């Protein structure tokens with residue numbers, strides 16, 4: 473298959489993606505790409521279609537139309553192979569809450585077939601970070617900590633792409649700040665990050681964003697470019713401006 477002249481293809485390429493549930497169109501002909509090493513944000517209010525898009529990129533939901541490539545693998549045809557390239561932290565909390573962080577990490581390491589030395593190194597890091605919390609049931613930890621343990625588990629198989637669906641939803645401001653520091657750390661180590669959020673102020677931490685509304689992509693670019701295009705000073709204002717002009721126009 474010839475998909476153009478890229479020497480290094482993007483980490484994610486989405487072309488003409490559509491998802492219908494019956495007659496309802498949740499994702500309506502969207503296209504975008506995410507470069508390797510980029511921190512890319514998919515923004516939109518509740519119900520915009522972000523989770524549906526993410527689930528199709530992860531190969532968990534079949535598109536009605538369109539094509540998706542992850543690390544140059546056609547997800548629509550080879551979802552299992554594509555998933556080996558992806559670390560996914562879902563919107564709903566994805567650890568065993570009655571198990572401790574230590575037990576969760578051991579479990580996911582065994583599941584992914586992570587070498588013992590690597591598992592040991594992860595356990596040591598987790599233990600020194602969490603202290604006593606390392607051996608307590610996950611449900612007793614603050615949400616911000618739980619999400620960071622979840623992130624660690626999602627990264628155990630060392631995927632080049634990290635997909636995070638509303639990872640800081642409900643997390644307090646300090647926990648959100650710490651989570652974003654971790655995202656930057658992963659990015660500086662070469663991971664590509666796709667993150668969805670409805671916190672517009674958080675989206676300004678992304679290098680590029682795409683704004684979704686009612687299944688469509690309204691705008692895409694660096695936060696500064698989007699603000700300049702709509703003549704606003706924040707992404708929040710830009711988003712409201714776009715949605716209103718979309719509605720009226």
Ligand SMILES: Nc1ncnc2c1ncn2[C@@H]1O[C@H](COP(=O)(O)OP(=O)(O)OP(=O)(O)O)[C@@H](O)[C@H]1O
Pocket residue numbers: 493496498516517518519520521522523524525638
């Ligand atoms: N399995 C399904 N069957 C029918 N409709 C669905 C299904 N999954 C999602 N939808 C609808 O598709 C639309 C987009 O949902 P989606 O979860 O992708 O939005 P979102 O932007 O991620 O918002 P949220 O943060 O609330 O999840 C919503 O109107 C939702 O009700």
